[in-house]
Amino acid sequence: METYYSANLANWNERATLHATDTTGSYRIAAVLSGGSSLHALETSEVGDISGKDVVHLQCHIGLDTLSLKHLGAASVTGLDFSHEAISAARDFAGRAGTEARFVQASLYDAPAALGQAYDLVFVTWGALNWLPDIRAWAKVVAAVLRPGGRLYLLEGHPQMNQYEMRDGRLELAYDWRTPEADPLVFDETQTYTGDERPLVNTRNYEWIHPVSDVVGGLIGAGMRIDFLREHEIVVWHAFPGMVEVGEDQFALPEGSPRIPLSYSIGATRLD
Numbered sequence: 503m504e505t506y507y508s509a510n511l512a513n514w515n516e517r518a519t520l521h522a523t524d525t526t527g528s529y530r531i532a533a534v535l536s537g538g539s540s541l542h543a544l545e546t547s548e549v550g551d552i553s554g555k556d557v558v559h560l561q562c563h564i565g566l567d568t569l570s571l572k573h574l575g576a577a578s579v580t581g582l583d584f585s586h587e588a589i590s591a592a593r594d595f596a597g598r599a600g601t602e603a604r605f606v607q608a609s610l611y612d613a614p615a616a617l618g619q620a621y622d623l624v625f626v627t628w629g630a631l632n633w634l635p636d637i638r639a640w641a642k643v644v645a646a647v648l649r650p651g652g653r654l655y656l657l658e659g660h661p662q663m664n665q666y667e668m669r670d671g672r673l674e675l676a677y678d679w680r681t682p683e684a685d686p687l688v689f690d691e692t693q694t695y696t697g698d699e700r701p702l703v704n705t706r707n708y709e710w711i712h713p714v715s716d717v718v719g720g721l722i723g724a725g726m727r728i729d730f731l732r733e734h735e736i737v738v739w740h741a742f743p744g745m746v747e748v749g750e751d752q753f754a755l756p757e758g759s760p761r762i763p764l765s766y767s768i769g770a771t772r773l774d
């Protein structure tokens with residue numbers, strides 16, 4: 503597992519540096535630095551009441567959504583990520599925005615000890631779970647960092663979408679619906695997903711597809727109640743060539759393509 507972890511860490515450290523100096527607009531840096539929000543319309547409408555809540559943002563990347571949650575009324579915000587470049591950029595953004603926030607560098611699986619406190623809301627969005635080999639262990643981490651009665655808000659790319667590749671203008675089923683922990687999918691990408699043309703040196707990354715039932719089952723097994731489970735026909739990145747923009751940074755499959763779910767969201771509450 504160490505190989506996967508260190509390759510993904512090198513890849514994410516490099517992406518964090520590129521994203522922190524993003525000029526494509528993907529990360530909405532200017533909005534956050536002026537006290538606004540980088541959240542998309544979907545998560546803003548679904549996250550629920552955050553005012554006065556202590557929020558932890560797991561796999562917070564360069565911290566822009568973390569700071570946004572504070573700007574939207576959270577009492578306190580903490581971001582956690584394993585990439586030291588991401589955490590360093592997040593702290594820099596917090597300073598420049600003048601926003602109080604705590605950023606912790608740790609592996610997701612070490613979060614309970616690294617954070618050392620419990621929260622009212624765990625926030626996890628867009629491209630987090632696919633980097634984690636063990637989804638049941640992830641669910642236990644979520645429950646462990648919540649106070650009893652605390653909530654999870656999760657919004658992710660749909661595993662069904664992640665099974666497909668676009669080949670010759672058609673969606674083709676390319677990957678199994680569940681990736682074994684010890685046998686991840688292997689990708690080599692020479693550029694990051696924002697449209698930034700600067701090349702990546704650490705191209706190799708390892709990913710896992712987790713079925714929705716494993717995520718839901720993991721959360722229930724960790725002592726969480728599922729409050730809602732929704733599937734959506736939009737995603738916030740250009741997942742396939744030919745996708746059409748149907749809202750600000752929201753993309754859908756083109757007319758004529760069979761519909762599949764592109765993202766899903768879960769609200770869950772820690773029971774005791």
Ligand SMILES: C[S@@+](CC[C@H](N)C(=O)[O-])C[C@H]1O[C@@H](n2cnc3c(N)ncnc32)[C@H](O)[C@@H]1O
Pocket residue numbers: 510514515561562563564565566567568582583584585588608609610611626627628629630633634
């Ligand atoms: C696509 S980004 C998540 C984006 C996030 N929604 C945001 O607010 O920008 C994925 C993040 O997961 C982090 N990550 C990947 N594997 C991790 C692990 N094992 N432990 C902690 N963070 C990890 C990466 O460093 C990266 O910042």
